[in-house]
Amino acid sequence: MGRRAVAVVQECLVEKLANDCSKHGGLVMQQRIRMFVRVCVALLFVFSSAHAAAQDLCTGVGACNRPWMIPAGDIPWAVQTPVSHDGINALMSLPSSGGQSSVETSITGPTTVSFWWKVEPAVPAISGEGITFLVDDVGVTFNSSTEWSKFTHSISLPGPHSLKWAFFPSQPGGSGVLDQFLVEETVVPTGSMAINSGASVTKTGNVTLSLTYEDGDGSGVTKMRFSNNGSTWSGWENPADSKSWALTTGDGNRTVRAQFRDKAGNVSAVYTDYIKVDGTPPTGSVLINAGAPSTSNPVVSLGLTGLDGTGSGVTRMRFSIDGKTWGAWESFAATRAYTLPATPAYYTVRVQFRDRAENVSSIYSDYIHLLAP
Ligand SMILES: [Ca+2]
Ligand SMILES: [Ca+2]
Ligand SMILES: [Ca+2]
Missing domain, CATH: 2.60.120.260 (Galactose-binding domain-like)
Incomplete structure (x- = not known):
């Protein structure tokens, strides 16, 4: 039973x-x-x-x-x-x-x-x-x-x-x-907290807190509580290894504070962790051969910018020649060689940028006329 x-x-x-x-x-x-x-x-x-x-x-x-x-x-x-x-x-x-x-x-x-x-x-x-x-x-x-x-x-x-x-x-x-x-003792418990397993950025303010707590041979940890600003705290609740938590809304650097209390009423120090919320996609641009209208060499040079303001920063980009099939995400770089198809025609190179929080930008593009050699 x-x-x-x-x-x-x-x-x-x-x-x-x-x-x-x-x-x-x-x-x-x-x-x-x-x-x-x-x-x-x-x-x-x-x-x-x-x-x-x-x-x-x-x-x-x-x-x-x-x-x-x-x-x-x-x-x-x-x-x-x-x-x-x-x-x-x-x-x-x-x-x-x-x-x-x-x-x-x-x-x-x-x-x-x-x-x-x-x-x-x-x-x-x-x-x-x-x-x-x-x-x-x-x-x-x-x-x-x-x-x-x-x-x-x-x-x-x-x-x-x-x-x-x-x-x-x-x-x-x-x-x-x-x-x-x-x-009956007066030793405060100890503990730890990590936001999203210690990640430095998050796309959303709904995070998971990982917790440890310890009171040695004392009265035992019996409660925990949390705060986004250090002055307003959640109610004391039963301790657990993890906790779903909503950060202060909007993008920006966020701090979460945790405290633990033992059965004898001793309250721990404040444990903190930080994370950056970035829910905003980056923007960017691409220019083929510095904006030249045409070329006879299918190997062109792309000039790239990726902007993320005060966000987590652009770390990745990917390319497509037809808007349907995309190359793998690769490290962001300000310039990149790109090989057009061999047949002379007008070609549009499309690019997307991704920030560290994995927000993906709109599609940016430029075109060039590939001439017969
Ligand atoms: Ca204690
Ligand atoms: Ca009882
Ligand atoms: Ca961003």
């Missing part, structure tokens, strides 16, 4: 429960519903692949910049939506009959972490049930409250540490719930 399918089942479940709740009300009904939710979560987990579960774990606590895992031999925790502190989802221990149900992550000290947690009580309530928070497998604190609370803990020892939340039911009973894990 894929993540999407699991999500759909969970959404249906929540809706059904809401209806039942409003119909029947009452604490007992709510507690039965909670138990039902836990059983459903357990079933969903069984049907989910291990990979999907690992991905969901980080989503549940909102910390996908670090690994979340179930210690070998332990009963898993799983993501579910009916019970959460952030209103989105949270990790919940799965039903067990006495075995340890736990979830684990790792972090580098010294550091300070915080998280929200609570116990979903059993029906009927079992006294003494609770979650233990352990650092490097040493218990730090125990929580048996059925109300959400935030716990903050500092680790002074440098190096890697394991953080574990373990629920020990004495019999099939309640569950531990964990949400909003946060590394």
